[in-house]
Amino acid sequence: MSVTTITHPLVQHKLTLMRQKDRSTNSFRRLLHEIGMLMAYEVTREMPVQMIEIETPLEKMRAPVIDGKKTVFVVVMRAGDGFLDGMLEVVPGARVGHIGLYRDPKTLVAVEYYFKMPQDMHERDAIVLDPMLATGNSAVAAVDRLKETRPRSIRFVSLLAAPEGLAKFQAHHPDVPVYTAAIDRQLNDHGYIVPGLGDAGDRIFGTK
Ligand code: URA
Numbered sequence: 001m002s003v004t005t006i007t008h009p010l011v012q013h014k015l016t017l018m019r020q021k022d023r024s025t026n027s028f029r030r031l032l033h034e035i036g037m038l039m040a041y042e043v044t045r046e047m048p049v050q051m052i053e054i055e056t057p058l059e060k061m062r063a064p065v066i067d068g069k070k071t072v073f074v075v076v077m078r079a080g081d082g083f084l085d086g087m088l089e090v091v092p093g094a095r096v097g098h099i100g101l102y103r104d105p106k107t108l109v110a111v112e113y114y115f116k117m118p119q120d121m122h123e124r125d126a127i128v129l130d131p132m133l134a135t136g137n138s139a140v141a142a143v144d145r146l147k148e149t150r151p152r153s154i155r156f157v158s159l160l161a162a163p164e165g166l167a168k169f170q171a172h173h174p175d176v177p178v179y180t181a182a183i184d185r186q187l188n189d190h191g192y193i194v195p196g197l198g199d200a201g202d203r204i205f206g207t208k
Contacts, residue, residue, distance in 0.1 A: 017031055040086065078101045110140075165193075
């Protein structure tokens with residue numbers, strides 16, 4: 001499996017601001033939006049292009065274009081929603097699927113409550129968006145379920161990852177490349193990433 005840490009200074013700078021506990025909901029959300037755009041640049045690097053005939057003011061030429069409709073962003077609700085806007089700004093033609101999972105607070109196991117994908121997944125490249133790769137339980141469950149639809153390819157994007165979650169994901173889905181902005185020290189007893197940034201969903205939506 002490949003893990004790509006996106007070390008671009010713009011991403012790292014914005015992530016540092018997001019980690020600060022006194023950052024407002026508005027600012028946290030805006031930063032995640034911006035990081036989404038920047039990470040989309042890296043994640044779509046291998047996106048297939050096709051050559052089309054165009055005319056510049058001077059002459060005809062063949063030039064590359066991407067087919068955005070072949071991309072499906074798969075949002076793991078609800079924190080994944082925060083990533084989506086920025087990604088869509090860069091790939092506006094993309095389709096969007098949703099997977100709803102909640103963590104059982106006692107067992108930390110992922111339980112599915114929603115699943116909706118576009119049709120013809122076998123023709124699409126799926127990019128799963130889940131900002132926190134913590135225990136890995138929901139990431140593994142989301143990709144297990146997504147694989148049932150047989151997308152052409154799958155990539156997984158998180159903002160922050162814990163070593164434990166990465167190891168678990170790697171064990172279950174060695175074929176799925178992971179992109180993240182940072183790999184933090186560890187999980188705490190409640191399954192939170194430390195030092196981390198707290199509960200991503202609560203910080204995006206201002207629910208705490
Ligand atoms: N989910 C979060 O939002 N934060 C964590 O640290 C772990 C899981």
